[in-house]
Amino acid sequence: MIAQKLNTKDTGKANNTALYTTGVAGEPYLTDLERTAIDHEVAQVPYKSAAVIEALKIVQQHRGWISDDSVGAIAAYLQMSPAEVDSVATFYNLIFRKPVGRHVILLCDSISCYVMKYGDLYTALQEKLNIKFGETTGDQCFTLLPNCCLGCCDHAPALMIDNDLYKDVTVAMLDCILKKYT
Amino acid sequence: MERPLTQYIHPGCPPFDLREYEMTGGYAALRKVIGSMSPQEVQKLVQESGLKGRGGAGFNTGMKWSFVPMGENAPQPKYLIANADEMEPGTFKDRLLLEGNPHQLIEGMILAAYAIQADISYIFLRWAYKKAAQLLRKSIHEAYTAGYLGKNILGSGFSLEMHLHTGVGRYMCGEETALLNALEGKRATPRAKPPFPQVSGLYGKPTIVNNVETLCNLPHIVNNGAEWFKGLGNGKDSGTKLYGVSGKVNKPGCWELPIGVTVRELIEEHAGGMKNGYRFKGVLPGGASTDFLTTEHLDVKMDFVSVAAAGSRLGTGTMVVMDDATCPVGFVHNLQHFFAQESCGFCTPCREGLPWVEKMLLSLERGHGTAEDVEMLQMHTQLLGPGNTFCALAPGAMEPLQSALKYFREDFEKHVELHKCPYG
Amino acid sequence: MSTIYIDNKQYNVKEGKNLLEACLGLGIDLPYFCWHPALGSVGACRQCAVKVFKDENDTRGRLVMSCMENIKDGLHLSVADKTAKAFRSQVIEWLMTNHPHDCPVCDEGGSCHLQDMTVMTGHDYRRFHYKKRTYTNQYLGPLIHHEMNRCIQCYRCVRYYHDYAGGKDLNVFSAHNHVYFGREKDGVLESPFSGNLVEVCPTGVFTDKTLREHYTRKWDLTTAPSVCNHCSVGCNTIAGERYGQLRCITNRFNSEVNGYFLCDRGRFGYEFVNSANRITQPIIRNRAVEAVDEVVVMDHLKQLMNNHTVIGIGSARASVESNAALMQLVGKENFYQGISDSLRFIQKRIVEVMQSGKVQPASLQDIQQADAILVLGEDIWNTAPVMALAVRQGVMKTAAHHVLENRELPGWHDAAVRELVQQEKGFLANCTIAASPLDELSSSTVHLAPDDLARLGFAIAGRLHTSVPVVQLDSNTQNQAAIIAAALQQAKRPVIISGAGCYNEALIRAAFDIAVALNTPEHEVRLAYVMPECNSMGLAMTQSAGFENAVLRTTREENITAIVLENDLYRNVPAHIADLFFNSVQHCIVFDSLNNATTQNADVLVPAATFAEGDGTLVNYEGRAQRFYQVYMPANKNIRESWKWLQKMEEIRTAQTAEQVYHPEDLLVMCERLMPQFAGIAGAVPHHDFRINGQALPRAPHRYSGRTAILANLAVSEPKPKQDNDSPFTFTMEGYSGMPPSPLIPFFWRPGWNSIQAVNKYQQEPGGALRNEQAGTLLFEYKRDGEAVYFKDIPEAFMVRKDKWLLFPQYHVFGSEELSAYSKGVGELSPEPYLAISSRDADQLGLVDGSLVTIKVFEQAYELPVATNMLIPNGVALMPAGLQGMPAMNWNAWVQVMSVKL
Ligand SMILES: Cc1cc2nc3c(=O)[nH]c(=O)nc-3n(C[C@H](O)[C@H](O)[C@H](O)COP(=O)(O)O)c2cc1C
Ligand code: SF4
Numbered sequence A: 001m002i003a004q005k006l007n008t009k010d011t012g013k014a015n016n017t018a019l020y021t022t023g024v025a026g027e028p029y030l031t032d033l034e035r036t037a038i039d040h041e042v043a044q045v046p047y048k049s050a051a052v053i054e055a056l057k058i059v060q061q062h063r064g065w066i067s068d069d070s071v072g073a074i075a076a077y078l079q080m081s082p083a084e085v086d087s088v089a090t091f092y093n094l095i096f097r098k099p100v101g102r103h104v105i106l107l108c109d110s111i112s113c114y115v116m117k118y119g120d121l122y123t124a125l126q127e128k129l130n131i132k133f134g135e136t137t138g139d140q141c142f143t144l145l146p147n148c149c150l151g152c153c154d155h156a157p158a159l160m161i162d163n164d165l166y167k168d169v170t171v172a173m174l175d176c177i178l179k180k181y182t
Numbered sequence B: 001m002e003r004p005l006t007q008y009i010h011p012g013c014p015p016f017d018l019r020e021y022e023m024t025g026g027y028a029a030l031r032k033v034i035g036s037m038s039p040q041e042v043q044k045l046v047q048e049s050g051l052k053g054r055g056g057a058g059f060n061t062g063m064k065w066s067f068v069p070m071g072e073n074a075p076q077p078k079y080l081i082a083n084a085d086e087m088e089p090g091t092f093k094d095r096l097l098l099e100g101n102p103h104q105l106i107e108g109m110i111l112a113a114y115a116i117q118a119d120i121s122y123i124f125l126r127w128a129y130k131k132a133a134q135l136l137r138k139s140i141h142e143a144y145t146a147g148y149l150g151k152n153i154l155g156s157g158f159s160l161e162m163h164l165h166t167g168v169g170r171y172m173c174g175e176e177t178a179l180l181n182a183l184e185g186k187r188a189t190p191r192a193k194p195p196f197p198q199v200s201g202l203y204g205k206p207t208i209v210n211n212v213e214t215l216c217n218l219p220h221i222v223n224n225g226a227e228w229f230k231g232l233g234n235g236k237d238s239g240t241k242l243y244g245v246s247g248k249v250n251k252p253g254c255w256e257l258p259i260g261v262t263v264r265e266l267i268e269e270h271a272g273g274m275k276n277g278y279r280f281k282g283v284l285p286g287g288a289s290t291d292f293l294t295t296e297h298l299d300v301k302m303d304f305v306s307v308a309a310a311g312s313r314l315g316t317g318t319m320v321v322m323d324d325a326t327c328p329v330g331f332v333h334n335l336q337h338f339f340a341q342e343s344c345g346f347c348t349p350c351r352e353g354l355p356w357v358e359k360m361l362l363s364l365e366r367g368h369g370t371a372e373d374v375e376m377l378q379m380h381t382q383l384l385g386p387g388n389t390f391c392a393l394a395p396g397a398m399e400p401l402q403s404a405l406k407y408f409r410e411d412f413e414k415h416v417e418l419h420k421c422p423y424g
Numbered sequence C: 001m002s003t004i005y006i007d008n009k010q011y012n013v014k015e016g017k018n019l020l021e022a023c024l025g026l027g028i029d030l031p032y033f034c035w036h037p038a039l040g041s042v043g044a045c046r047q048c049a050v051k052v053f054k055d056e057n058d059t060r061g062r063l064v065m066s067c068m069e070n071i072k073d074g075l076h077l078s079v080a081d082k083t084a085k086a087f088r089s090q091v092i093e094w095l096m097t098n099h100p101h102d103c104p105v106c107d108e109g110g111s112c113h114l115q116d117m118t119v120m121t122g123h124d125y126r127r128f129h130y131k132k133r134t135y136t137n138q139y140l141g142p143l144i145h146h147e148m149n150r151c152i153q154c155y156r157c158v159r160y161y162h163d164y165a166g167g168k169d170l171n172v173f174s175a176h177n178h179v180y181f182g183r184e185k186d187g188v189l190e191s192p193f194s195g196n197l198v199e200v201c202p203t204g205v206f207t208d209k210t211l212r213e214h215y216t217r218k219w220d221l222t223t224a225p226s227v228c229n230h231c232s233v234g235c236n237t238i239a240g241e242r243y244g245q246l247r248c249i250t251n252r253f254n255s256e257v258n259g260y261f262l263c264d265r266g267r268f269g270y271e272f273v274n275s276a277n278r279i280t281q282p283i284i285r286n287r288a289v290e291a292v293d294e295v296v297v298m299d300h301l302k303q304l305m306n307n308h309t310v311i312g313i314g315s316a317r318a319s320v321e322s323n324a325a326l327m328q329l330v331g332k333e334n335f336y337q338g339i340s341d342s343l344r345f346i347q348k349r350i351v352e353v354m355q356s357g358k359v360q361p362a363s364l365q366d367i368q369q370a371d372a373i374l375v376l377g378e379d380i381w382n383t384a385p386v387m388a389l390a391v392r393q394g395v396m397k398t399a400a401h402h403v404l405e406n407r408e409l410p411g412w413h414d415a416a417v418r419e420l421v422q423q424e425k426g427f428l429a430n431c432t433i434a435a436s437p438l439d440e441l442s443s444s445t446v447h448l449a450p451d452d453l454a455r456l457g458f459a460i461a462g463r464l465h466t467s468v469p470v471v472q473l474d475s476n477t478q479n480q481a482a483i484i485a486a487a488l489q490q491a492k493r494p495v496i497i498s499g500a501g502c503y504n505e506a507l508i509r510a511a512f513d514i515a516v517a518l519n520t521p522e523h524e525v526r527l528a529y530v531m532p533e534c535n536s537m538g539l540a541m542t543q544s545a546g547f548e549n550a551v552l553r554t555t556r557e558e559n560i561t562a563i564v565l566e567n568d569l570y571r572n573v574p575a576h577i578a579d580l581f582f583n584s585v586q587h588c589i590v591f592d593s594l595n596n597a598t599t600q601n602a603d604v605l606v607p608a609a610t611f612a613e614g615d616g617t618l619v620n621y622e623g624r625a626q627r628f629y630q631v632y633m634p635a636n637k638n639i640r641e642s643w644k645w646l647q648k649m650e651e652i653r654t655a656q657t658a659e660q661v662y663h664p665e666d667l668l669v670m671c672e673r674l675m676p677q678f679a680g681i682a683g684a685v686p687h688h689d690f691r692i693n694g695q696a697l698p699r700a701p702h703r704y705s706g707r708t709a710i711l712a713n714l715a716v717s718e719p720k721p722k723q724d725n726d727s728p729f730t731f732t733m734e735g736y737s738g739m740p741p742s743p744l745i746p747f748f749w750r751p752g753w754n755s756i757q758a759v760n761k762y763q764q765e766p767g768g769a770l771r772n773e774q775a776g777t778l779l780f781e782y783k784r785d786g787e788a789v790y791f792k793d794i795p796e797a798f799m800v801r802k803d804k805w806l807l808f809p810q811y812h813v814f815g816s817e818e819l820s821a822y823s824k825g826v827g828e829l830s831p832e833p834y835l836a837i838s839s840r841d842a843d844q845l846g847l848v849d850g851s852l853v854t855i856k857v858f859e860q861a862y863e864l865p866v867a868t869n870m871l872i873p874n875g876v877a878l879m880p881a882g883l884q885g886m887p888a889m890n891w892n893a894w895v896q897v898m899s900v901k902l
């Protein structure tokens, strides 16, 4: 007896045997370190998805930015869908959904720094690094981003690189500041 | 002159640790309350002291608390949240308190939590305040170890958890209901009020959100009483206020002063007057979302009532000075760029109106604007007014614009006439 | 009732509503976007602004969003206020700043909520002269087209798809004026309710991709009220045609059945009507020229009938009229249900139970209002999708209801209610063979073999009433029974759902026993049994014998001519049985609309009209008879309702020219005469000569274009419009232009309301029932004070057998239903065959996902890949049901599974 092959059609697409998945996709490949940190946050909230911003922060801290895969991994871990995670991730400007350089320069462009001419710093940085806002240097060292008020208006203009705050910055100081990160 | 909030803050020096804080009278207010006062009594005391929220809106703090359901049948858990998001451009006062005396905030929070019988508290700290985060983490730990936080605080039967939450950007997070959404791991879009957070807040449970400075006042009110607090003020309001000045002044900075000092005193005495070669043209008295005051308002007292009477708002009390070399159109454009960028995108007027306003201002600034643009801007100041938008972000954005159109209209018209910026 | 004043006129309005609902309910045109009757208010779009005044002396007032304001007694408001009007028109201007203004090429044009509101507010002159923001669109699968630039950010899509329907893969991204609505990346939308986005979205962001392939403006469609053909729920639809082609299906609101929403099978499954596989010509086999005309075929049919025993095989997807006409032609004793005996047996039980009148049937509305729901055995997500959507609403509404107790918050305040609800849910017990998306909603989830599910059911009934004997269960299941029984006991409006899907009759009885036990004055219990096809209930109610009896008869008797009515028997019984049937009948006459395995065996093949080309009545799972109307006359005159052909045959056979021309309603009268159990069905529909003010009802809206030129390529003169003698409708735009009675609404349109939002105008109050709504006729009568009876006949526990698996069907929204599978998009989404077994069984056989196995069914072996699943009970195997090209299986039978050694 010859077995009949049950192929109703040949669409070449993946075998869709899932009984409607609820959208939990993405390989759960968070590292142990990330997982432990996320677990700690999950323990403090009433349900898992409430820890999603913390999870994004944790993963970003380890990987520098949040890739589509990271979104998938976080989603799977917190029993959310990737779309739910990404909806939150894309809302916040300090969750980076694109790769950034090793160091992120956040130049304050808010009102006090405007009055104190942050524009001069921006011009100088553009020249020195050859990048505009939103861009990363060719050597992946710096990403330059505008940022709203850094809360140090009495020492405007100000900028932050990674966790370091620089106050009363002048164009002359820039070389010295940047050198620390190269 | 008493400076209860900043007495022990010395910029440049590390803040008090727990022991130092206790030695200078720290946590005495907590002991007093827990030993001898009912939550209702604390609420009443604060209400009587006339303490108004320092987050911008200036609502009586004790009154705000009184809407929280109390007693056995109240929903559980209840939450107390310190709003340390401070992202209003031109504002840097909470930073001083957070970096200068974290235990003062923690004690204030425990007092507030006790008054509303909250079970869990959060500090919602803006991302940029790295140093504050570090200090708060350490101080919260110290407070837990000393038994000021956690289960059965000082044997009173009252328990309180405290967590530090650091944000990931977005000015909207400072708006109290958006803040709640952010804490719940959602997009920081605001919620409709009513229901107010006091009734349905974090995770749908009763919640109070107070500004850092508001909370830091509490230990002192408890220690010294309502009358003392009222007596601190200089004008129509109670207490002291953290004032700040930034812009082209000689000594920008932040100082604790009796609430109600005049604009002039702040700029001329405390900030050391305008920098050489620059003249005062106008000032946003309390952050980016307040109306301009101009030379005619220099003697206005910086309290909630007086600033309002002058057509602006005390807001955060940290002022941004605009000098005569800065183009008001560019200045306002910078603000509107900020607001348009920080709109959450939920309601139409804010999401679509602000970018339009921003574009008109930019084109005016570059000399491409028309008289109709100025009219259109004027119209938008009304269209984006309170009540028309979902939250107070866009109405706040309109305050500097409407007052700029009022006081500096000539500047706008010059741009149209000359087809370029007269400020070069 | 409260008294409010709108623009100084006094009105009495219902409390608990918001001002927008009040205004719309009073017929005042107030624009809105983000509010939707099924979704509530969030106050995002700011389009519905009105002025509210403190009292009659207040002249300044303040602007409020009407959708966010409660009705209060004595309230003064103004819609006409100048600032309010200016603001509303400004909102449109803002929304239009980035809108592409591409109405001429936009599929939404002419049925666009945004267009309507733009006209309504009077915004007509563009002042924004900067660059527009633009987006990239996404591929969302074969059903939905995405065009993000048209978005006005009302958030309705996410609120519907994610919040209301529970879909996980559509959301809002980014912030400020960059907010984006779509998936996190390109891909097929996962929810089988995605099609409702087309109607929920007020603009052309989400549009019907299938319509796009043969696009027609709403105003150019000829439409008629219809009833979905693709499951037993009987959702009300509107079907639209142009140029002799069916173009689209949209929802037809009614408050009893489907409300505002359809499932994607129902919305997009229509394309079988346009299929190249259609039968268009009568065919007499084995002639030089097989395709013949009417006269020849009739003549031939006469010969096949004369001197022959004529038997009829009925159909679960043909109308009551066609089945009745067949029964009339062949005689009651010669009429057989064209379904397997095992299914017939189960459906007979269902009919008995419903006819007993002991328990009331559950409408979808009842399910939405339920405060505890038990699904026993039926995979409703896949067999009755819109019912699953209703279950979701029941669960969510109960939770909302609960948190709103003792609070002042109004139920329409959507975001605030959700905040309070948090993770809370109403009670749902989903007890099925395998996992289902409903599991995530359910408080009790049980996956067992059907007999064990039935035992669980009896155990629940036993806990509710002592008449049902105690069932021995393992402690875990025992526990679940206790939890479920307690939850049902506490509920005020419990609903029990089961069905024929598992081919297990004990489940039907168990569900009934539970419902009867709950039928006390404390509860308003409702019971629903899902059946496989759109007229399964109508067929089952004939109480005729099953197909196997017909086969038996054909093998014993000579000289039989069989008439098979719209039924692919190869889908209903195993091939060898169908083959036997065709080999033993002498002649076989087949009526159908599409070619299939059965039509291959026809000696005479007669083209039957589909739902779009004919009139008829279907009886849904609740016993609700609903009428569908012909949308258009097929150009090919040979295509007509089976009942029309059958009447002709009756005339020929009895050699009498019928004195009276039969109309559909006459057939229903005949049906009642033949079968008293159908009493009332004839009253279900207005007669063909129903008129309003002497006028018939137009199928085309008055803006219909090209009336005089549409056939100019064929003849210069305008042809006489086609006449419809079967229904009150005309095929043109002439006729009564007011609001027709609810079953006769061919389209929703009111002046100023071209979009589907016009539904508001047809309702008694926004979101409520239609004016004078009659959503069909219920054929089962509830007898309030009948005595409780219980079945008590409890099956043995399921026992795993060595090397054998008990085979059950796994249904799929896309693919399991016969007709919809001919639609391109639906076909694309249907799965490949597989055999699903438990992970443990797979382990023991050394199989992993994708391993090939052979299963032996009736001496025929089939090879297919394995899908393992942890939640399938051991000893049970599942295969997708009803896929095109797959043989009919003997469900609920033991099969051997062998690993294919490579
Ligand atoms: C857009 C927006 C941003 C805000 N940002 C802050 C903030 O950063 N910090 C703050 O304390 N209050 C902020 N507020 C005010 C809060 O909503 C809230 O009124 C305040 O935290 C209450 O505290 P208080 O009663 O102690 O003033 C903001 C309000 C709006 C509308
Ligand atoms: S896509 Fe449609 S439904 Fe969604 S926000 Fe935009 S306009 Fe509204």
Ligand code: FES
Binding pocket: C020, C031, C032, C033, C034, C035, C042, C043, C044, C045, C046, C047, C048, C049, C065, C066, C067, C068
């Ligand atoms: S319908 Fe009222 S704000 Fe959108």
